[in-house]
Amino acid sequence: MPSRTFQVGDTFTHVRVCDRYRPAYYAGASGDFNPIHIDPEVGRLAGFNGIILQGLCTLGWAVEAVSLFVGDPGRIRRVRVRFSRPVLPEDTVTFKGRVTALASDRLTAEVSATNQRGEPVLKGAVVEAAIG
Amino acid sequence: MPLDKRFIGRSYGPFTYELGLEKMREFSLILGGSTPRAGTPGAPPAHLSPLLYDEAAAKAGPYGDVIASPSFAVVFAIQPFSAAIADPELGVDMVKLVHGEQELEFLDVMKPGDVLTTTGSITALYDKAGLDFLVVTTESKNPQGQTVVRGVWSAVIRQ
Known part of the structure; x- marks a missing residue:
């Protein structure tokens, strides 16, 4: 893989769709079978319209956005997110990243994540990756 | 209270x-957006790094194995x-x-x-x-x- 250089201010975008069965698929893959993710009735009891996607799946997508930008998922060193709004089935989530700091061996990116209505689903998301 | x-x-x-390899691979594919069916977690989405699922590519890569x-x-x-x-x-x-x-x-x-x-x-x-x-x-x-x-x-x- 050719080495590439990064600069503070570099931006990147990654779009993911939460298809109708993604919460069930992610439950199977991750083991997170909290009923709020698979049972619409429980989702409604919790005050939503139905099921909601696992926040950790959204976190995984934010990590994926940075992995694609740096070109290697093995370089991710740290992620921090606040879940500000649930992702619902049929939502499209747009991740927009911006490099905010660079050290000799480390890149820091802020990542925003918004649904198709422009509402943030993550707040203050920061991902760090090893570079060099 | x-x-x-x-x-x-x-x-x-x-x-x-x-x-375990299969669980790691299943997780990566599903997170990546694959559609599973009985017997398989589905086809790898195009954007997914082969380091996450392809044993041959990963063994030749920087970590020597799937990650x-x-x-x-x-x-x-x-x-x-x-x-x-x-x-x-x-x-x-x-x-x-x-x-x-x-x-x-x-x-x-x-x-x-x-x-x-x-x-x-x-x-x-x-x-x-x-x-x-x-x-x-x-x-x-x-x-x-x-x-x-x-x-x-x-x-x-x-x-």
């Missing part, structure tokens, strides 16, 4: 987990957090709980056959404006005692 602050410091674990998606760590490192939430003495009402914040630190890549032991403890418990905040901090170590994943798991519970 606010959660009892005397549970700050209570620890959970150790929980030991052995990483887990970084967030695969939640599959096993969540155990102290879920144990705290289910702790009858702490008495968290699951229906009123949402996952508020998450932090993960990765000190090494994860490969098939790795054995990681996770311990965790309640590092913060406070209430604010009718909400309880529960924070569990975890460390997942390899058999040599080196930390591979650190996690900070925060739940918000309506009182």
Whole structure:
């Protein structure tokens, strides 16, 4: 893989769709079978319209956005997110990243994540990756 | 009623987990957007790094083997957090709980056959404006005692 250089201010975008069965698929893959993710009735009891996607799946997508930008998922060193709004089935989530700091061996990116209505689903998301 | 602050410091674990290739691959494919059907987690989405699922490509790559998606760590490192939430003495009402914040630190890549032991403890418990905040901090170590994943798991519970 050719080495590439990064600069503070570099931006990147990654779009993911939460298809109708993604919460069930992610439950199977991750083991997170909290009923709020698979049972619409429980989702409604919790005050939503139905099921909601696992926040950790959204976190995984934010990590994926940075992995694609740096070109290697093995370089991710740290992620921090606040879940500000649930992702619902049929939502499209747009991740927009911006490099905010660079050290000799480390890149820091802020990542925003918004649904198709422009509402943030993550707040203050920061991902760090090893570079060099 | 606010959660009892005397549970700050209570620890959970150790929980030991052995990483397996098929589970790692399934997680990466599903997170990546594949559509599973009986017998297969589905075809790899085009954007997915082959390091996450293709043994031949990964063996020729920088880590010498398939690696887990970084967030695969939640599959096993969540155990102290879920144990705290289910702790009858702490008495968290699951229906009123949402996952508020998450932090993960990765000190090494994860490969098939790795054995990681996770311990965790309640590092913060406070209430604010009718909400309880529960924070569990975890460390997942390899058999040599080196930390591979650190996690900070925060739940918000309506009182």
